[in-house]
Amino acid sequence: MFFSVQDLELRKIHFDVDFPPGEIDFLDPALHQNGVLKANGVVELLPHTLGEIRIKGYLQAEVGSACDRCLEPAAFRIGSDFDLFYRPAKAVPDEEDAEIASGEEEIGFYEGDGLELEDVLREFILLALPMQMVCKPECKGICPSCGQNRNETACSCAVKAGDDRWKALRNLVS
Numbered sequence: 001m002f003f004s005v006q007d008l009e010l011r012k013i014h015f016d017v018d019f020p021p022g023e024i025d026f027l028d029p030a031l032h033q034n035g036v037l038k039a040n041g042v043v044e045l046l047p048h049t050l051g052e053i054r055i056k057g058y059l060q061a062e063v064g065s066a067c068d069r070c071l072e073p074a075a076f077r078i079g080s081d082f083d084l085f086y087r088p089a090k091a092v093p094d095e096e097d098a099e100i101a102s103g104e105e106e107i108g109f110y111e112g113d114g115l116e117l118e119d120v121l122r123e124f125i126l127l128a129l130p131m132q133m134v135c136k137p138e139c140k141g142i143c144p145s146c147g148q149n150r151n152e153t154a155c156s157c158a159v160k161a162g163d164d165r166w167k168a169l170r171n172l173v174s
Contacts, residue, residue, distance in 0.1 A: 004114040008045035008053065015057070015117065016040040024118050026126065030065050034075055037061040039121055041082075051088040053110070055120055057081070063125060065133050069141035070149050078128045084120060086110045 019037040041057015067074040089109040140150035145157035
């Protein structure tokens with residue numbers, strides 16, 4: 001769903017959309033959408049700005065991935081309000097070391113004549129996901145020696161001692 005600046009100059013645009021799995025590309029083959037992604041809200045062009053767009057709404061989705069510890073399927077529910085601001089990319093100075101003013105670190109940028117809702121939702125979901133995606137907080141992971149999933153079976157592998165060459169560094173931490 002595309003929101004053009006020309007349409008937004010005339011009126012706010014309300015949206016209430018459902019995206020089936022696979023319609024939004026998360027740019028990561030490990031991530032996939034489990035079920036329908038629902039989003040609703042309003043998009044408006046802010047007055048007295050040079051094309052700044054505000055998107056405010058609610059998003060509900062479930063994203064799946066492999067657990068970072070045990071590689072089993074893991075699901076992450078996202079249900080959250082969002083209030084996002086976007087400026088035209090041409091408003092950004094060409095300087096490499098341009099200073100970001102206080103409050104501007106939360107502003108995104110768009111190119112062209114408007115915004116694609118799918119791009120906004122993808123960005124919001126990717127930022128809402130946890131840094132370490134685990135199936136459950138108490139996940140034990142995979143044994144580094146035998147490769148067994150420690151959540152399913154306990155292995156009898158002995159913990160190997162660390163490399164002695166790093167012993168001096170270990171003493172610094174202690």
